[in-house]
Amino acid sequence: ENVDWDAEFGVEEVERDRATGEIPVEPYEQKNENAGAKPFTGTDMAETFGGRDGIRQIAERFVEINFADPRIQGIFAGHDEVRLRRTIFEQFCYILNAGCDYTGRDMKSSHEGLGSRKADLNAIVENLQQAMQEQDVPFAAQNRFLSKLAPMSRDVINR
Numbered sequence: 001e002n003v004d005w006d007a008e009f010g011v012e013e014v015e016r017d018r019a020t021g022e023i024p025v026e027p028y029e030q031k032n033e034n035a036g037a038k039p040f041t042g043t044d045m046a047e048t049f050g051g052r053d054g055i056r057q058i059a060e061r062f063v064e065i066n067f068a069d070p071r072i073q074g075i076f077a078g079h080d081e082v083r084l085r086r087t088i089f090e091q092f093c094y095i096l097n098a099g100c101d102y103t104g105r106d107m108k109s110s111h112e113g114l115g116s117r118k119a120d121l122n123a124i125v126e127n128l129q130q131a132m133q134e135q136d137v138p139f140a141a142q143n144r145f146l147s148k149l150a151p152m153s154r155d156v157i158n159r
């Protein structure tokens with residue numbers, strides 16, 4: 001029989017954008033302030049991170065480690081890894097002043113309802129350290145970058 005069980009159960013199919021491979025999100029105002037931190041001035045940090053290419057490696061590796069990390073896998077499961085690779089890259093590139101605009105959502109609204117705790121944030125920070133380490137970013141520069149992200153804690157933790 002030709003019963004459309006998706007329709008019967010009210011299951012909606014998510015369709016990825018053909019060009020970007022991303023799942024579309026509700027409209028929001030795009031602005032660099034959504035990145036949650038003011039960018040560094042000058043080009044030192046961008047250079048230390050290996051320019052846009054280096055930053056892309058770090059951002060993508062960071063996302064990859066997070067999706068594979070058993071400590072936080074449950075929170076990431078089902079979220080759009082394609083979009084996250086792009087938005088995390090843009091955010092890092094913007095903050096490191098490597099010549100990007102951030103077009104993602106703000107930290108508060110994008111993390112609302114995820115139920116993340118302090119321990120999850122600690123795991124994320126460790127994963128970012130690993131991704132930066134793998135690209136040979138010097139320790140001092142790693143810490144300068146992390147201190148830009150630290151004030152976002154209150155927006156990304158919600159229990």
Ligand code: HEM
Pocket residue numbers: 072075076079080083084087088091103104105106110111114116120121124149150152153156157
């Ligand atoms: C300072 C720390 C963090 C930064 C800088 C950060 C950055 C971001 C960015 C840029 C986005 C994309 C927003 C968009 O789609 O428009 C995002 C989404 C997301 N973040 Fe974070 N994040 C942080 C902490 C965390 C933590 C602690 C968790 C949980 C372990 C987490 C889980 C997620 C998930 C699951 C999404 C996807 C949400 C969705 O699909 O709508 N993040 N984050």
